[in-house]
Amino acid sequence: MKNQAQTIAAISTAMTESGIGIVRMSGSEAVEIADRIYRGKSEKKLEDQKSHTIHYGYIADGDDVIDEVLVMLMRGPHSFTGEDTVEIDCHGGVFVVKKVLETLIKYGARPAEPGEFTKRAFLNGRLDLSQAEAVIDVIQSKNEYALKSSLSQLKGNVKQKITDIRNKIIYHTAFIETALDDPEHISLDGYDETLMKVSREIIEELRKLIDSADDGRIVREGIRTVIVGKPNAGKSSLLNALLGEERAIVTDIAGTTRDVLEETINLQGISLNIMDTAGIRDTSDVVEKIGVDKAKSHAEDADLIICVVDAASPLDENDEEIFRMIEKKKAVVLLNKSDLDMIVTKDEITEIYFKGKDVPIIEISVKNENGIDILEQTLKDMFYNGELSFNSEVYITNMRHKTALIQALESMKKVVESIENQMPEDFYSIDLMDAYESLGSITGETIGEDLVNEIFSKFCMGK
Incomplete structure (x- = not known):
């Protein structure tokens, strides 16, 4: 992804008068840039401080003191983005928060694009795509159930369910491909019965997830x-x-x-x-x-x-x-x-x-x-039904996810049809891989750069 190597900065709190404002910076030069404008009580630089520590001091542009602040230091990969991250907690006036951001940009950072912090977390493997999308759902939650559902997805319940189904598909795909490459040592006799049973189980799981989308839409919207x-x-x-x-x-x-x-x-x-x-x-x-x-x-x-x-x-x-x-x-x-x-x-x-x-x-x-x-x-x-449980139940709240599940379902139905019509085994693996790829688009494992950019462009600035 372009500009991935650059250090980015953005305001992460609402642009209104409040108690505090947070300006976030992430990238390989985040600590170095912060040191250029931070004045602590001691002579020790942020570069020499331990990760996950908070420091009291001032933000200054040369001799010009801008604000009294707390600076939070989090080194990668143990940060939200997986990169070195600095968060500056300043007073929450609109002018002072903008001034702090302008100073960071003046000394080497560039303005972050919408959702770029979360996109970096995805690209650096800190979140899968379904978890990244749950971040914006948490922010936009309108009720208790929507918040619980979004937090459940953020913890990875959709990711885990999709991964489990994909593991089943890839196991049987690999077995078929291996048997076709080495028929002398691996036999496919009677395997169609095993695959039929597994395919129907997967179809049932996919249907359940698709059916949950109606409840999911109601939860969200x-x-x-x-x-x-x-x-x-x-x-x-x-x-x-x-x-x-x-x-x-x-x-x-x-x-x-x-x-x-x-x-x-x-x-x-x-x-x-x-x-x-x-x-x-x-x-x-x-x-x-x-x-x-x-x-x-x-x-x-x-x-x-x-x-x-x-x-x-x-x-x-x-x-x-x-x-x-x-x-x-x-x-x-x-x-x-x-x-x-x-x-x-x-x-x-x-x-x-x-x-x-x-x-x-x-x-x-x-x-x-x-x-x-x-x-x-x-x-x-x-x-x-009185209560919703978000501990083990998975609710699909994203239309993109539902579309991918429907595509995977259609591919699995073709597998069943091929078995019933006694088609050659390579037909099975083609449709199995189509289902595997469709499900991979939910977690982001089989997705293009354009779609990634489109998804994160809908995020708010600073997240």
Whole structure:
């Protein structure tokens, strides 16, 4: 990779006023450059100090003192990047942090590219590519589960799973190739049965990983949630209750909500990307009709539909249309206005509209905020079966990884087809190696420079 030999520097904390700011430098000349601008209490230079030590002093440009600092010294290969690394903790003002960085560049460092520190960690073997990608996922985590999943990947759970599968594939590929090269000493008689069993096991493992991507996407991005119901059923009031603030306009006038209002809500560690939509009903109002059409369109693409029913009013054809719309979706029905005399009951809805279907129906009062806690726990159970474990389970949260797994799966299916059709053994090894290469792109063992650069260009500066 170009510029890999140069020493890089960047600001690693947010560019805002704060208690401290961190400027990071990595490369073969990191310690030498730091010595040019660091003034410690003793005459001893950083070059003569032990690794993984912290030193108090000042950063200066010649006779100009810039700031009072702590300097952390970490020598390679025992650092994040695998190179000599110096981190300067200075005061967190925007101007002073920029001044420290400018001084490092003046004395020999160059500005780091986005994600270049993590890219160097990957290139120097400190992280595989799946772990490197998990770094940015940790930074961008929006909820507790997303953070746990990212930290699990950072520890190497995806790497270990992929490595285990690749080891199985390469073992059988090598055996076949060796047998084809030396048929006098190694026989392949009956080996197709062994390979068939192993291939089906690998296919099952790949399918499980691919299936986990739906949960993985929800963990990472949140649950696409749409609130639907008739006008004045309490949809906007529900959104306000979940947010804990008056975000949506609420009136007694039917059809107040005309457009889609989007918010992100964190409930018990999970994220809902929630949309409050126009009340669904037949209307001659052109603007309201556009809102109703948008509501139906968003409901089709949702991971979850929260259907709010005015339980104090009789069901009508609009309710029936909504029930038909959600019957094939993951949904929760809320019988709102339980603080009033309820006309609509759980049993009525279940018997008439959802007989034989497992659709949670919860009595709530948005006005009094009764039943909201039950709704939160129900959603958690629906998507995560109560709890997610990131100790042994592997969840695929990266679309690039999912694509590679699908490619590997298709190759393994071809192996099975070749065995069933009694094709020559060299057909087996071709498809096995295709699967091996596809999986290698996840960990970065079979990936080109252009893709590496593209992946790390999405990182923030200084990481």
